[in-house]
Amino acid sequence: MKVKNTMFCIFGRNCVTWGMARYALWDQRTCMSDHTATALRTKKEKSHRNKSQHFVDARRVRVIGGKGGDGAVSFLQLWSNETAGPDGGDGGNGGHVVFKVSGCTGTRQTLSLPTVQMATQNVQDLRHLTSVVRAQDGEKGYNKDCHGKSADHTVIQVPTGTIIKSSTGRVVGDLKDEGTMFVAARGGAGGHGNHFFISDTIQAPKIAECGAEGEELQYILEVRSMAHIGLIGFPNAGKSTLLQAVSRAQPKIAPYPFTTLKPHLGVIQYDDYDQVAVADLPGLIPGSHLNRGLGIQFLKHAERCAALLFLLDLATPEPWTHLEVLQFELSQFNPDLLQRSQVVVGNKLDLPEAKVNLPRLQRQTDLPVIAVSAKMGTNLEELLKVIKKIYDKSVKSEDENSSVH
Template sequence: MSNFVDYVKIHCKSGHGGAGSAHLRREKYIPKGGPDGGDGGRGGHVIMRGNAQEWTLLPLRYTRHIKAERGENGAKSQLTGADGADIYIDVPIGTIAKNEEGEIIGEILEDKQEITLMLGGKGGKGNEHFKSSTNQTPRYAQPGMDGEEGFVVFELKILADVGLVGFPNAGKSTLLASVSAAKPKIANYAFTTLTPNLGIVDYRNYKSFVMADIPGIIEGAAEGKGLGHRFLRHIERNSILLFLIPADSESHFQEFKILENELTEYNPELLDKDFIVSISKADLLDDELKKEISSEFPENRKPLFFSGVTGEGLVELKDAIWKKLHG
C-alpha cells in the first residue's frame, strides 16, 4: 500500500456556543439582587495548519469525522463559560481545502500557517445584558449559536521548483535518481512511478533546487484516463516544467504536442509557466540523430539532450533549469 495520499474527504464540525445564564442574584444581605448570568463561551474552531514535517495526507486517510469542543455555559456572578478547545488538522505544505461545492476555502503555503475552516458558534449572552429600566429582572438569556458542519476535501499539490512531465517510461525516475539522493522505483515498464517523488538537486556554489518526479501522463489524462487528475494537480504547483521525451520515441515533436495538449485540456494556465523541452536517453543517439530530432522542433522549443545513465548533458540541463528559475 502506498504511503503517499494526496486526497481525503472529512466531515468536520465546529463546536456549539455555550448558553448564556439566566441567573438572578440571591444573597442574604442584598434583598434586590438583579440578574447576574454570565455569557456562554464560544465553540471551538476547526483549523487547518501547515506542517513542514508532513509530506502526505496519510495520517488523515482513515479519519471520517473531526469535531471541535462546544463552549461551556455561562454561570452566576457574571462568570463567562470557557471557550471550546479549537481542533487543529496538520497538513503538508501545498494542501488546499475545499468545501462540498468545490470552492477553495484556503491553501497552505508555509509551515505553521493557520486557516480557519469552520468557526465555532458564538456563546449566548447572559441575562445581565438584557437588564433595562423597564425590565430590572430579565429571566431569559441567549442560547449558544450552532457551530458549522459539512464535508471538507483536502487536496495535496506537491510544491517543487521543477516538475517532470512525460509519458510513462520517459526516464523521469532515472533523471531524478541521477541528480539527487532520491531513490524512486525504476524499471523498464510503464507506470513505474505511481506517486510523486521529490529530490533536492545540488547545484553550483552549494545552491540547490527541488525536483518532482510526477507519475507519467497518457493521452486522455485530462479526461481522467490512466492516473488522470491525480498527477495533473501536482504539476500546477511547480515553478517550471521539464518535458521529457525519450530518445526512442517514434515522433519526438508529436509526443511533446500531446503532452502540451493534455496540460492545456486540464488547465490552460499551466502553459503560462516557463518550461524546458528535453530528450532523455541521449546515450542511444549519435550526433546525426540529435540534429535530426532537433530539427523537428521550432526555434523557441529546441530540446536539450541528456542521459541519466551516463550523465551526458546533465550539467547543461541543470544550468538551463537554474537560469529559468532565477534568470
C-alpha cells in the same frame, strides 16, 4: 576564477587600512559575480525509510466551528438572604477554524488570534491536513455570575499560494501573501445565563440559552505552485530514476508503467544557496484531457509548475511522437502551459537504440534537447546547469512582474 580568501584582523597586530579592506572586498565580490552556480553533491546519507513521501497539492476538508457554551441557571443563596436573586453566568464562545499562510523564517510568528493547533513551520504541501478539522467548544457558564471561557481558535498553517474553493468549486479565498488568514468556519456564540433575563416583571427567571452550534462547511484546498520544474513524460520513461539521481528524493522505481501515482518532490541545491524544486509527475497517456488514465488530475499537477521538462525514452521507436502527444494534451487542457519554459530531455542514452534516435529527435523539434542516462549518470551535470538557467529566468520574470504591480 578562484575566490580569494581574505582575512582581516582589525584589532590585532596585523592591522590593515580601511582602504585596503574595501579594495579586497570589492575584488572578492567581482570574483563571485563571475562564478557559475553548480549543483552540490550532498554528503548526507539517504534515508532508509521504506515509505516514500509524495507531494499532496489538493485536499478536501470538512471544517466544523466550536459550539458555544450553555448558559447556567442558578440562584444565589446567602446565609442572610436565601433569595438573593439569579446569578447564572454566560457560556463562552466556540473557537473558529482558520487557515493561515505559514512563515518562512523558521520562527513562530505572533498571531492576533490565540491558537491551539499549529502545523509544522515552512509547510510545503497539504500532507498534514486531516479530512475533518474541528475547533474546540466554549465552556459553560457557572454560578456567581461566572462566565465560561471562550475557546481558542484552531489555526491551520498552509503553504503560500493556497487556493480555497467551496464545495461547488467557487474560489472563496486566495492566500498568496505571507501572514494572510482565512476564517473557514466560525464558532458558535455562548448562551446567556438566567441573570441576563432579569426584567421589571420577571425577577427570578428560570431559563437560560443553549450555546449556538458552530459552522460546518466543506472546502477544497489546492496549492497553486508545486515546483519550479515539472517532469512530464509517458509512463516508464524514467522520471522517478532521474529525480532520484539529481536529488535526495526516493520515489518508487519499478519496471512497469504507472509506478508513480502521486507527485514526488525533490530539491536540487546549488553552491549559490539557491534551491530548485523538481516534481516527478505521474505518467501521461493519449486522451488525458478527456480524463483518461490519471487525466485531469495529472494535468492539474503540471499546471502548478513554473517550467516543464519533457522526458522522452530514446530507446522507443520514434520518440518525437511522444513529444507531440504531450504537447497536444497540455494545449487541450490549458493553452498557456505551452508558453512556459520547455526543455526536452532524452533519457536512456546508455542503450544502443537511443544513440540512433537522438539526432533524429533533434531534427524533429525546435526545443533544446539534452541527452542523459539517469541510470548511469551520463550528462547529468549539463542538465543541472540548464535547470539552474531556467530557474534564474523564472525568478527574474517574477521580480519584473512584482515590480510592475
